[in-house]
Amino acid sequence: MSNVLLQLNNWYAGYGDVDVLNNLHFTVKEGEIVALVGSNGAGKTTLLRSLSRTLKGRGDITFAGRSLYDETPEKVFESGLVQVPEGRLLFDQMSVHENLLMGAYRRQGKAAIDASLERVYGLFPKLYERRQQRSGSMSGGEQQMCAMGRALMANPKLLLVDEMSLGLAPVIVDQLLEILSTIRNEGITVLLVEQDIYAALEIADRGYVMVTGAITQSGSADELRNDPHIREAYLGL
Ligand SMILES: Nc1ncnc2c1ncn2[C@@H]1O[C@H](COP(=O)(O)OP(=O)(O)OP(=O)(O)O)[C@@H](O)[C@H]1O
Ligand SMILES: [Mg+2]
Incomplete structure (x- = not known):
């Protein structure tokens, strides 16, 4: 069980x-x-x-x-215990990449954070393509991916x-x-x-x-x- x-x-x-x-x-x-x-x-x-x-x-x-x-x-x-909030609540003026890194702000160790980034970009190839784009300029679906990716960067259980x-x-x-x-x-x-x-x-x-x-x-x-x-x-x- x-x-x-x-x-x-x-x-x-x-x-x-x-x-x-x-x-x-x-x-x-x-x-x-x-x-x-x-x-x-x-x-x-x-x-x-x-x-x-x-x-x-x-x-x-x-x-x-x-x-x-x-x-x-x-x-x-x-x-x-990590939330992907209703309405996504991204940092609109920041790039996709910067938004993702915000999810890791309480974590230590560059290697672990890099591994998480790689995993998120693997799950969401669209985010990798758009990593330098301002998150506020993306479609709703892409923004939702970014919000989910940011939460994954916190290494949730x-x-x-x-x-x-x-x-x-x-x-x-x-x-x-x-x-x-x-x-x-x-x-x-x-x-x-x-x-x-x-x-x-x-x-x-x-x-x-x-x-x-x-x-x-x-x-x-x-x-x-x-x-x-x-x-x-x-x-x-
Ligand atoms: N900040 C707040 N202050 C006072 N009441 C609130 C606040 N936020 C929500 N409520 C009230 O709490 C109740 C539940 O709201 P909640 O947002 O949790 O519902 P929900 O199930 O998430 O709805 P939705 O499906 O629309 O997202 C509602 O009656 C709402 O008006
Ligand atoms: Mg709700």
């Missing part, structure tokens, strides 16, 4: 005095792709922010065998990917999903957060459905895809 990488119990998080997330129980095992799906405003991004500890949460949070409860966002990032498919053509989304599968096969665990439930369940092993800050359903990707309620409410079938 595979090991638990991330475990949340009795988890609450929100803004000011208002909790958006209510009593979540959530597990990601090593080597999995887990999808977290739910409609606009459900609290998916809030959950990711509370995992990376840029937003306070209450409850139990364990990652790679350690509690992250009292850790700073920098320590969490260094421990291998768990990659948190927020709304990767937003605004992108289906053919680009398929390419990015395939790259996530490759990344997982290379040993990086993935938590994929998507409004596009169909895309997410296509590559995920398991999934959680979130509605207004609570998990309402969970199961294998197959179970969720074939669930009558999900087919009606989210897939329009």
Whole structure:
């Protein structure tokens, strides 16, 4: 049986005095792709922010065998929990190459960083072609690749990917999903957060459905895809 990488119990998080997330129980095992799906405003991004500890949460949070409860966002990032943020948030005026290096800013050792660069350029040949180009001048799909590459430069154990498919053509989304599968096969665990439930369940092993800050359903990707309620409410079938 595979090991638990991330475990949340009795988890609450929100803004000011208002909790958006209510009593979540959530597990990601090593080597999995887990999808977290739910409609606009459900609290998916809030959950990711509370995992990376840029937003306070209450409850139990364990990652790679350690509690992250009292850790700073920098320590969490260094421990291998790395977010590809919603909206990509690249440094628009900087080149692709410079953006990638920003992902490695907490790492030591030129050889290790060079090896990561080579790996990222291998996964995304487009980024290598465009390495000197200003990131803000690239297409949405290329920018998403750059954001994913930057996160990989941090040497993550768990990659948190927020709304990767937003605004992108289906053919680009398929390419990015395939790259996530490759990344997982290379040993990086993935938590994929998507409004596009169909895309997410296509590559995920398991999934959680979130509605207004609570998990309402969970199961294998197959179970969720074939669930009558999900087919009606989210897939329009
Ligand atoms: N900075 C903030 N301050 C106050 N409330 C916020 C803030 N950010 C989000 N919220 C509220 O928290 C709730 C959950 O928002 P969140 O962004 O986590 O949803 P989401 O599932 O990621 O949605 P989407 O699919 O649109 O990205 C919403 O009601 C939203 O209005
Ligand atoms: Mg969101």
